[in-house]
Amino acid sequence: MSTDLGITLAEYVRGVASGEISCEEYVVATLDRIEKHDAKLHAYVSVDADAVEAAKGVDAAVRAGRDVGALAGAPFGIKDNICMAGTRTTCCSWMLEDYVSPYDATVVDRLSGSGGIVVGKTNMDEFAMGLTTEFAAFGPSLNPWNTECVPGGSSGGSAVAVSALECIASLGSDTGGSVRNPASFCGIVGYKPTYGRLSRYGLVSYANSIEQVGIMARSVEDVGIVMNAISGEDKMDDTTRRDVRSGADHTPDHIADIDGGVEGMAVGLDVDSFDESTDVGSAVRRAADAFEAAGATVTDVHIDHGPSSVASYYVLTAAEAGSNLARYDNLRYGYDMPQEGYEYNAYISRARSRLGPEVTRRMILGGFVPSAGHAGKYYLKALKMRDALSAQVDGVFADGNLACILSPTVPVLPFKFGEKIDDPVELFRMDSNTVLANLTGRPSISVPFAMSSGLPIGVQLTGSLDSDAQLLRIANTIHASSESKGAPQL
Amino acid sequence: MKARIGLEIHCQLTTLKTKLFCGCRADYRKMDPNTNVCPTCLGLPGSLPRLNGAAVKTALLIAIALGCKSPDVLSFFRKNYFYPDLPKNYQITQLDIYGPACVGHDGQIKVDDRDVRISRIQLEEDPGRIVYSGASEKNLETLVDYNRAGAPLVEIVTEPDMESPRDVRIFLNLMHDMLENIGASDASLEGAIRADANVSLEGNNKVEIKNVSSFHDLEKAVGYEIMRQTNNIENEIEIDKETRQWDEKRRITVSARSKESDTDYRYFLEHDVPWIEIGNACDMLRKDMPESIATRRQRYTAEYGISDQVAEILSSQQYFARIFESARTDENSRELANIITTDLMGLLETRQKQADSKLGSAELGRLVGAMMDKRITRTSAKSALQSMVRDGRSFDDIVRESGLGTVDDESKITELVGSVIDSEPGLVNQALASPKAVHYIMGLVMKKSSGRADPEMVRKAIESYLDSKRNDAPDQ
Amino acid sequence: MITNDEIRAVAKLMKIEIDDYEEHAEKIRKMIEYFDHLDSVALSDTFQRGITVTIDSLRDDVVENTGAGADLGLKFGGGEHMHSPKLR
Numbered sequence A: 001m002s003t004d005l006g007i008t009l010a011e012y013v014r015g016v017a018s019g020e021i022s023c024e025e026y027v028v029a030t031l032d033r034i035e036k037h038d039a040k041l042h043a044y045v046s047v048d049a050d051a052v053e054a055a056k057g058v059d060a061a062v063r064a065g066r067d068v069g070a071l072a073g074a075p076f077g078i079k080d081n082i083c084m085a086g087t088r089t090t091c092c093s094w095m096l097e098d099y100v101s102p103y104d105a106t107v108v109d110r111l112s113g114s115g116g117i118v119v120g121k122t123n124m125d126e127f128a129m130g131l132t133t134e135f136a137a138f139g140p141s142l143n144p145w146n147t148e149c150v151p152g153g154s155s156g157g158s159a160v161a162v163s164a165l166e167c168i169a170s171l172g173s174d175t176g177g178s179v180r181n182p183a184s185f186c187g188i189v190g191y192k193p194t195y196g197r198l199s200r201y202g203l204v205s206y207a208n209s210i211e212q213v214g215i216m217a218r219s220v221e222d223v224g225i226v227m228n229a230i231s232g233e234d235k236m237d238d239t240t241r242r243d244v245r246s247g248a249d250h251t252p253d254h255i256a257d258i259d260g261g262v263e264g265m266a267v268g269l270d271v272d273s274f275d276e277s278t279d280v281g282s283a284v285r286r287a288a289d290a291f292e293a294a295g296a297t298v299t300d301v302h303i304d305h306g307p308s309s310v311a312s313y314y315v316l317t318a319a320e321a322g323s324n325l326a327r328y329d330n331l332r333y334g335y336d337m338p339q340e341g342y343e344y345n346a347y348i349s350r351a352r353s354r355l356g357p358e359v360t361r362r363m364i365l366g367g368f369v370p371s372a373g374h375a376g377k378y379y380l381k382a383l384k385m386r387d388a389l390s391a392q393v394d395g396v397f398a399d400g401n402l403a404c405i406l407s408p409t410v411p412v413l414p415f416k417f418g419e420k421i422d423d424p425v426e427l428f429r430m431d432s433n434t435v436l437a438n439l440t441g442r443p444s445i446s447v448p449f450a451m452s453s454g455l456p457i458g459v460q461l462t463g464s465l466d467s468d469a470q471l472l473r474i475a476n477t478i479h480a481s482s483e484s485k486g487a488p489q490l
Numbered sequence B: 001m002k003a004r005i006g007l008e009i010h011c012q013l014t015t016l017k018t019k020l021f022c023g024c025r026a027d028y029r030k031m032d033p034n035t036n037v038c039p040t041c042l043g044l045p046g047s048l049p050r051l052n053g054a055a056v057k058t059a060l061l062i063a064i065a066l067g068c069k070s071p072d073v074l075s076f077f078r079k080n081y082f083y084p085d086l087p088k089n090y091q092i093t094q095l096d097i098y099g100p101a102c103v104g105h106d107g108q109i110k111v112d113d114r115d116v117r118i119s120r121i122q123l124e125e126d127p128g129r130i131v132y133s134g135a136s137e138k139n140l141e142t143l144v145d146y147n148r149a150g151a152p153l154v155e156i157v158t159e160p161d162m163e164s165p166r167d168v169r170i171f172l173n174l175m176h177d178m179l180e181n182i183g184a185s186d187a188s189l190e191g192a193i194r195a196d197a198n199v200s201l202e203g204n205n206k207v208e209i210k211n212v213s214s215f216h217d218l219e220k221a222v223g224y225e226i227m228r229q230t231n232n233i234e235n236e237i238e239i240d241k242e243t244r245q246w247d248e249k250r251r252i253t254v255s256a257r258s259k260e261s262d263t264d265y266r267y268f269l270e271h272d273v274p275w276i277e278i279g280n281a282c283d284m285l286r287k288d289m290p291e292s293i294a295t296r297r298q299r300y301t302a303e304y305g306i307s308d309q310v311a312e313i314l315s316s317q318q319y320f321a322r323i324f325e326s327a328r329t330d331e332n333s334r335e336l337a338n339i340i341t342t343d344l345m346g347l348l349e350t351r352q353k354q355a356d357s358k359l360g361s362a363e364l365g366r367l368v369g370a371m372m373d374k375r376i377t378r379t380s381a382k383s384a385l386q387s388m389v390r391d392g393r394s395f396d397d398i399v400r401e402s403g404l405g406t407v408d409d410e411s412k413i414t415e416l417v418g419s420v421i422d423s424e425p426g427l428v429n430q431a432l433a434s435p436k437a438v439h440y441i442m443g444l445v446m447k448k449s450s451g452r453a454d455p456e457m458v459r460k461a462i463e464s465y466l467d468s469k470r471n472d473a474p475d476q
Numbered sequence C: 001m002i003t004n005d006e007i008r009a010v011a012k013l014m015k016i017e018i019d020d021y022e023e024h025a026e027k028i029r030k031m032i033e034y035f036d037h038l039d040s041v042a043l044s045d046t047f048q049r050g051i052t053v054t055i056d057s058l059r060d061d062v063v064e065n066t067g068a069g070a071d072l073g074l075k076f077g078g079g080e081h082m083h084s085p086k087l088r
Ligand SMILES: [Zn+2]
Pocket: B019, B022, B023, B024, B036, B037, B038, B039, B040, B041, B042, B150, C065
């Protein structure tokens, strides 16, 4: 009997608990599938064959009647910028080609603590800078729906792995849409929580003021199950502490009300974010109709997606990246490069030339925009733009008493490799809908809603700060009316 | 021409147990290199700073002691520059350029008769340590030890309100005593306090002096710099705005070919550290704030009648001031202050010895009481004190067992005097002729009694012995 | 407009040696031009606060790291110095 790898995490957990599913069989089948397809798809940059041993342990525990945790041995993919003790964490950069972290990221620790099994580390744009995985140092991942198309990024590998049934769910990171964008392009659910809800301890920083670990899965409920397992305050990350002003609880139950529906809720349709004459735009309109059919009221809202938001995003991320990546000087850890014949500056400059082209450009931007002579024109303005945007969105939510706003996740369908990579500004535009949630700290989720020309279209829902559980409930409702079902044929 | 001198003082918060942003030890001294490190203080990928709450409180305490204002909310910034002792290639520090965010700003402290204004106080992490090792000057290896990286540090920046090397010395001493007094730092530990200075002569460019290893040298460097700048101006040579280093061997400052000028620190907010709401923390700290040295000194002279000189010594060291306060009674203040400042401070001159001391203040009170009642002499008291500090024995036990009690029995003293004079009969005539010989006899008697005889009674006994001899002698 | 010399100076500040200089320069210029969109932003004087916590919710001053022995995956072992290239 062949194992059905296409089930959801919720179904898997129930199956393991009832004895219908063997964890070992499921994990072995997953590894077989990786073996069979991943040479082409390249979702993973490293695979852990020991996962089978862990899976045997789960089955033994089930037989013995012991608790196997909320994740019951489910196989996960973890983005390669999230640290796992004893395995390589390369950020898909030649700079960290052989880097092995001495510790587990909190999210990995909690995932394992709840019984999750990590089958491998997933591909990404180098240091998460990019949205196609074309900037991955060890080669791109391919979109399983059409391998001539990009899978989105930067968490492209995590999305491909879930979509191509090479794991049940995965963790990515979302700095400006890096979880939602590839989720949309690969036809799965991708969720970025409220800033501070998931620990960043062990997530290699790119733009630390706005990024979060994100969850990718085949259903919204699965996202909730994983959230329940890994979210909440962490003593290793001070930004997960409760804000004295909001006092919001960071560990509510994310699945208890997930089937509660949207009756009576107000959804803001972000009408400036799409063009209804496109396939993506008409899909969003149909999603709005589906909300109304489910009992929500939909009102048009206007939010500034203009270039100034995206510019603000790129200025802030460049400045922070310039600082966060400064530590890669190859002195304390890194790759072999003898020091003989080099003076300090020459050595680290030479060593850092291993950073890929996009990262190099961001480093230069990162040196430029917050520098003494230019901070006023770029960095400080970007900060103020972020503040202004927060205030504007707060106003829109308050005015319409909104539960969330609806937009496309990405304004276009998945595109071909090489199509946009040479035009940085063209790539900037792909982020215009997703960066809002990062700049304002809000939770946001991409849900697969439609198909066009055999390619998935995701719609994005963005909620209020700390409304994560409610946002998942809304997303679950719209996912139920999704026109897109099933996995790609490989 | 008036000199204007400002200081930047870096003070490690050595009384804390852990570093500013991780659980490694704040006390990195006497450890093998790179053994007091963790992912955070090494800046490993994915690590995050976790702010030490006690460090924030201690820094606020310093701000209060220096009369600074503190904002409602603190925040941290990154100072970006590449250097091998900086694991992340940025330092987490504080900054006021976007409004008050440092632990303190706009303070003031009285130094002798002048006010020195404090611009700001910022909490930051210490870098690691670079050591150069090698057989010859040419083949030095650059080695780095990160044990110190992340140690909690406070930077105190003054306005240029000092005018002479002497002002600098007094200010630094004051700062040293203050930091110890409020329990913020054991300033006497190697490397615990470092200071840089800036010197300018009215209307001329400012010169920074860095990397001076001791307060003493900083005073010298400032003196040299004032002289150098004065000479330049007299000879109409313009003074460059620059950083200079103190050359210990030649005892001059030399231009540092500044790396500062071409570095752009790209300061911006450190978002990994949350904003810190101070709330009522300053009020709480103010309540528990140890009395300032100046107030204490004044109280000692005014209320306890202690001489100004003794009060100054006693009040500046919290350890001894505390012993003094708890052993003090209305009667013993002056005697107690004297024995602490002359004898006890000599026995307990280091913090280690103070920590090891077994002396209780009640016992010290008993000892002083016995001295005042003349039950024990000064000499005996000193040796008893040694034993009390070392072994923690009670004063009464020591007196009983070693017989240190004062000999004040008149007949015993007469007997002692008699036996001394008997052993050197020639002394009598000398004594009759000269008071010097009387003192000599006294010395012998005291020695014979092992310092226990009451000196006043001994003097009287000698006098009366001599009187009897005068009476015996035939009239001439 | 950012000049080639400025780009070179920033690359030096950020300690990155660049091989394919021309390609980078053109893209960087495009990106920075795009950032000019920020010129339209009206400036206010204050910054929005980030996550705010009380002092008492911060880490307690308790030693956690026993130091020696842990393998931190470094180029040097515990007990050894790190070698740096010469500073000057
Ligand atoms: Zn540490």
